[in-house]
Amino acid sequence: MDKFATLQTDIQNDAIPTCVCEKTMADKTEKFCLNCGVQLGGGVLQASGLLGGIGQLGLDAWKTAALVTAKKLAAEAGAAQGAIAGKARGMDIVIYHLKGLHIDKLVPDICxxxxxxxxxxxxxxxxxxxxxxxxxxCGVTNSTLGDATCNQINIGLGTRLRDGSAGLPDNLAVRTVLNGIVEGAKKTDKAVELAESAKVTAEITEQQTALIEAGFNSSITSINASIFAIVVIVLIMVIIYLILRYRRKKKMKKKLQYIKLLDE
Structure with a gap:
């Protein structure tokens, strides 16, 4: 009697299923959630992991290729910029010597x-x-620019020695001096070119590497976000399944109690 006291008395005939194995809408929903959870967890997540791995490998390959290309382009840009800087410095050296030897006084517009x-x-x-x-x-018989200036020019060109004696012939002396100026400028040109090329290459490489790293990290974040979203969906489906399963078992247990008591 104590058992009957704990039961509801307003039992309708349609409240008792003809077969405890008959599937209700809740049962179907529970099964659907279970199947979805299993498929997503066992299939989609594995596929996501596989695709994530493939995506990671693809991004790694892209990153490596991009860095190689960036370094190559940076080296080319550095070489071009270095050549420009070197030639400019070489020109500065030539102009400096033309003025230092007072050649610009012989030919005012030579620079x-x-x-x-x-x-x-x-x-x-x-x-x-x-x-x-x-x-x-500044010839032998005339010194239009003045003795002091002509003496500096002649000694600088090598047509006259410092002790006042004759030096090299004009043609040989002038060409020797100019060739020496050019050779010195070339050495400075090359040194500046190498330094500037290395500097520009390093700067461009650093900038491009930072951009590539940022793009790579952004892509990785997108992939991780997609996988996380799938995991959340799976968890939601599993939670729904567990809730429905608990409610179904509780309801079934109550129905079995009714049937058992009625049979008694």
Whole structure:
């Protein structure tokens, strides 16, 4: 009797199933959630892990190739910038010596003309005009620019020695001096080119590497976010399944109690 006291008395005939194995909508929903959870957990998650792994490998390959390309382009850009900087410094060296030897006083516009060529080695082409102007302005019989200035020019060009004795002939002296200036400029040119090339290459490589790393990390984050979203969906389906399973068992247990008591 105590058992009957704990039971509800308003039992309807349709409240007792004809077969405890008959599937209700809750049962179907429970099975659906279970199947979804199993398929997502066992299949989709594995596929996601596989795709994530493939994606990781693909991104690693892309990153490696991108870094190689970036370094190559950086080296090319560095070499180009280095060449420009080297030639500019070479031109500065040539102009410096033309002024230091007072050649610009023999040929006032020589610095401008050499600069306009864009190639400091072409200063050699001005040998004839220098020789001509030296003979006209600082020759043996005349010193139009003044004795002190002509003496500096002649000693600088090597046509006269410091002790006042004769030096090399004009043609040989002038060309020797100009060749020496060009060779010195070339050495400076090369040194500046290498230094500037290394500097620019390092700067561009650093910038491009940072951009590639940022893009790579962003892609990895996107992949991880997608996998996380799938995991959340699976967990939700499993939770729904567990809730429905608990409710179904509780309801079934109560129905079995009714049937057992009625049979008694």
């Amino acid at each position: 401008k003309k050499v600069s306009s060529t864009g190639d400091y080695t072409r200063v050699i082409n001005f040998a004839e005009i220098i020789i001509q102007k030296r003979g006209e302005l």
